[in-house]
Amino acid sequence: MKKIFLMAFAALLLTVAAHAEDTLIKAKAYLDVKTGQWQSPAEILIKGGVISAINPEEIPDGVKVIDLSGQYMLPGLMDMHTHLDLDFNGGFDHIITKEGAANGALRAAKNAEKTLLAGFTTVRNIGTVHITDELIDVALAEAIDKGWVVGPDVIPAGHMITILGGHGDLTLGLSENLIEQSPINGIVSGVNEAIKAVRYQIKNGAKVIKIHATAGVLSLEDSVGAQQLNNEEMKAIVEEAGRHHIKVAAHAHGTEGIIAAIKAGVASIEHGSLLDKEGMRLMKKKGVYLVPTTGLIDSMAGSIDKIDPKMAAKAKYVLPLAQDNLSEAIKQGVPIALGTDAPLIPHGQNALELSAMMNRGMSAIEAIRSATINTADLLGLPDRGEIKVGMRADIIAVDSDALENITVLESVGFVMKKGVVYK
Secondary structure (H helix, E strand, O other): OOHHHHHHHHHHHOOOOOOOOOEEEEEEEEEEOOOOEEEOOEEEEEEOOEEEEEOOOOOOOOOEEEEEEEEEEEEOEEEEEEOOOOOOOOOOHHHHOOOOHHHHHHHHHHHHHHHHHOOEEEEEEOOEOOOOOOOHHHHHHHHHHHOOOOOOEEEEOOEOEEEOOOOOOOOOOOOOOOOOOOHHHOEEOOHHHHHHHHHHHHHOOOOEEEEEOEOOOOOOOOOOOOEOOOHHHHHHHHHHHHHOOOEEEEEEOOHHHHHHHHHHOOOEEEEOOOOOHHHHHHHHHHOOEEEOOOHHHHHOOOOHHHOOHHHHHHHHHHHHHHHHHHHHHHHHOOOEOOOOOEOOOOOOOOOHHHHHHHHOOOOHHHHHHHOOHHHHHHHOOOOOOOOOOOOEOOEEEEOOOOOOOHHHHHOOOEEEEOOEEOO
């Protein structure tokens, strides 16, 4: 089944004729995220989806005026760790084993709209989580670009690359003769298969590669931190992706696997639960981002005892350590980019991660930077992350000062993406 066929179902539900009009937005203030200061007056002129002037002396004829008097504008937020084709209700088996790619595409479209309307205008979808050859997140990204469905810009990973029986092997725990996984699905054994897996994802539209350097929490391996892909496999993946100018994100909980992934040349460490000071030193030296996803600890607090006992035991062991190590990473100045692991923070509630990072030691402006200029840097997308002349008009607005109360970003009232108003 081809990607376009999958997304045709979503196209039947929602068609968007999104055209960027020349627009002037008037608000109380806008945030300069680099200085951490509100700027006023705040009149932003937008042409062709790009910020063309701030506080212009003259307003061209025919410009649409949006009056946001009393509101505070910020650049659109970005989430570096989402799974839009997935929802969480104490587990994922009901989706992974019973849902086909077409259903997954519709689920992803639903969650993409929730995410955009929450003020997140760009996300990385860090792996399709369905047993299928189809790259659901690539199809979703293409559908959003074509205006078939509403959602943020999606940077898709396709299938996660993992070892046979590893954290991303979606058949782990199922009957061994039920379905065979292969490098097409990201399941590899050895360097040659790892390279084949990378090439398949990129051939079919992946814009980032996700690997599993270590075991994980919500899967049935015994260990949460043991290294899985070996050093040679990780290095080969990074080198192959690099030839295509594609970055690699590494799921990694355990210390040894974290350091191996950093040395292999990944752009980001996802989770980093058992990150130690040597890992922090290497990340600072090499400019590797930490995408900590610790807000899910708060979101999952009431459901840990409802999940599989093996997973629950791993969660209770590793998640408190992740909080402490994130606090130390913040103190040490490790580069940090916001990621939620949505749906573990529910889709559309992504901004809860901002408060979580402040609880671990960030200031409000540091948390906002982690979701704007830091994420833009990690993605290699210099056209977004600030309200500045020449930048894409990805703009959100809230009714009070987010530097005084970060939780206001959990209730965004205005959302513009590339000059088009969606909320």
